[in-house]
Amino acid sequence: MVKLNRPHIGIFGRMNAGKSSLINVLSGQDTAVVSAVPGTTTDPVKKIMEILGVGPVTLIDTAGLDDTSELGPQRTAKTRQILDQVNLAVIVFAQEPGVYEQELAALCKQRALPFFLVHNKRDLYPAVQPVWNGAEVVEFSCLEKENAPLVEAIIRHLPHNAYSADDIFGGFVKAGDEVVLVIPIDASAPQGRLILPQVQTLRGLLDIHARGICLQPAELGGWLAKHTPRLVVTDSQAFQYVSSVVPASVPLTSFSILFSRVKGDFDLFLKSTPAIDRLQEGDKVLILESCSHSVNKCDDIGRVKIPAWLQKKTGVSLQFDVLSNLDPLPCALDSYKLAVQCGGCMVTRAQILARLRRLQEALVPVSNYGMTIAWCTGIFERVTEIFRRSVNGED
Ligand SMILES: Nc1nc2c(ncn2[C@@H]2O[C@H](COP(=O)(O)OP(=O)(O)OP(=O)(O)O)[C@@H](O)[C@H]2O)c(=O)[nH]1
Ligand SMILES: [Mg+2]
Known part of the structure; x- marks a missing residue:
């Protein structure tokens, strides 16, 4: 499996529902400001936590959707933008779900964004139905400071492809195959490291027990004179030169085309x-x-x-x-x-x-x-x- 970028999880709901408290319980850190004053969180705030089996995830705390203050419309517009950036939405409410939760659920459905609801402040209010409009509702109380029910719900709802891709080569490369990675080390290469798609391609090859051979463009011709790899993957900027050196019988692609399958x-x-x-x-x-x-x-x-x-x-x-x-x-x-x-x-x-x-x-x-x-x-x-x-x- 190839690790993709950190999945993003947005916490949404009305003011005072306990969104920031929930982020604190989830991450085990008391850093988000919590208060009984509605409208405490005004801008999206990100926090990173590690989930076993998923890896690091970014949690995003948002302003309440029912903010009617002067700056309310700007804040709620920001909150809606966050819906476009996350892989999973958690809709938090206390008491009963109502029009705001309905609106949030509709916005998620429009985007085909997975979501579930959290009935927070369970210590104050009686339990609600476990399913609301077809979506799961998790009973919760931030006072208990126990994050397991939420973490389990996140794992259940977070799409697998938000954090891993089984095979970036789409089955084209098999165990034992040789794959050449053409990586120009020139002025536009970052100092002292490889870029993420190169690292992820190497990891993808190791995962399927194929061999990655890293070459600079100038070394390619000499190597190809003695070997016939299964595939050559090049930096797109070197396409012209590389395609003139790689024989027509050897498949050729680029890192960005490889990743357009998993990233676009x-x-x-x-x-x-x-x-x-x-x-x-x-x-x-x-x-x-x-x-x-x-x-x-x-x-x-x-x-x-x-x-x-x-x-x-x-x-x-x-x-x-x-x-x-x-x-x-x-x-x-x-x-x-x-x-x-x-x-x-x-x-x-x-x-x-x-x-x-x-x-x-x-x-x-x-x-x-x-x-x-x-x-x-x-x-x-x-x-x-x-x-x-x-x-x-x-x-
Ligand atoms: N009894 C009880 N109180 C809670 C619970 N969760 C949060 N609170 C309280 O509810 C109030 C609001 O909590 P916040 O976490 O600030 O709520 P929020 O949704 O982030 O609110 P805004 O940022 O204003 O939109 C605070 O006084 C919390 O201490 C809970 O599970 N039980
Ligand atoms: Mg808050």
């Missing part, structure tokens, strides 16, 4: 990428970068290289907007003719899918970095082939 929506990217050829003079393209790396002005992938590849391929001049981190998407999405999503190694799949959903609703085709580079360099069919084959069961 492979099929959406696959069918959207040809939209590049329909781009016209002056069209707007949205580059979606989900982290905040320091920008190297000369050769930044999202700001310089991808725009240059796209303009060269289409032969027209395009306008580019870059969105970093998890900043909200622009309002006028339908003014974009294409969006290009990064590999998303610093964010969760749920966060990427929430963005993709809005782009799909606005009918904007969405590609990703790896597929866009492959399209522009004429090797799209080749580098997506292994997953088309395993999807069609041909291999």
Whole structure:
């Protein structure tokens, strides 16, 4: 199993329901501010805890949805944004569930977001039905300071693919296979370490007892003269050179295409990428970068290289907007003719899918970095082939 990024769990509910108290009991730390004054938590607050079998998870405390103070609308808007960033929602209420819980449940259902309810302050109020509108209700009291019932409910409801992917190679690589990872150590490589997709690919190979051979581009030709690997996985930026060195009979793909299956929506990217050829003079393209790396002005992938590849391929001049981190998407999405999503190694799949959903609703085709580079360099069919084959069961 490959570990993905830390799953995010949001705690939602009305003011004073005991959301912050519950986070304190769950994490065993008394750090969230708790008080009888409604509206104590005003901004989302994150806390990390370890769950056995899952690993570290991020808990997000939110402001009460029924905040009617002057800043209430801003606070509740923030709370709703958090719904787009989590893999699981926990809806906390005291006494009885009502309209706010109904609204939260509807927002979760709209997003296909798993959720369960916690009937808190059980010490004060009688138990309610264990199922409410088809959702599980866990009886709880923060006074008991015993987190086991909540942890068990989280494990029951947290989707397995929020923290692990059984096989990033989709069954294409088997035990004993040799897989070459092409990792250029150049100016854009981080100092003294590998990046997360490279580490996760190596771990994925170890998990299935396949052999990972790490090479720099210049060493590839010499190695291939003596070996025939099952697969070559390269950094997308080295596609052109690597595809000219790897024989046509050896399957080739990139880290970002590999991870688009577990971190994005492979099929959406696959069918959207040809939209590049329909781009016209002056069209707007949205580059979606989900982290905040320091920008190297000369050769930044999202700001310089991808725009240059796209303009060269289409032969027209395009306008580019870059969105970093998890900043909200622009309002006028339908003014974009294409969006290009990064590999998303610093964010969760749920966060990427929430963005993709809005782009799909606005009918904007969405590609990703790896597929866009492959399209522009004429090797799209080749580098997506292994997953088309395993999807069609041909291999
Ligand atoms: N008796 C009892 N009191 C509780 C329980 N959980 C929380 N409280 C109390 O309820 C009050 C509100 O708790 P908070 O954890 O601050 O509630 P919250 O949902 O975070 O509230 P806001 O941040 O204002 O939205 C505090 O006085 C807590 O001590 C419980 O299980 N039983
Ligand atoms: Mg609170």
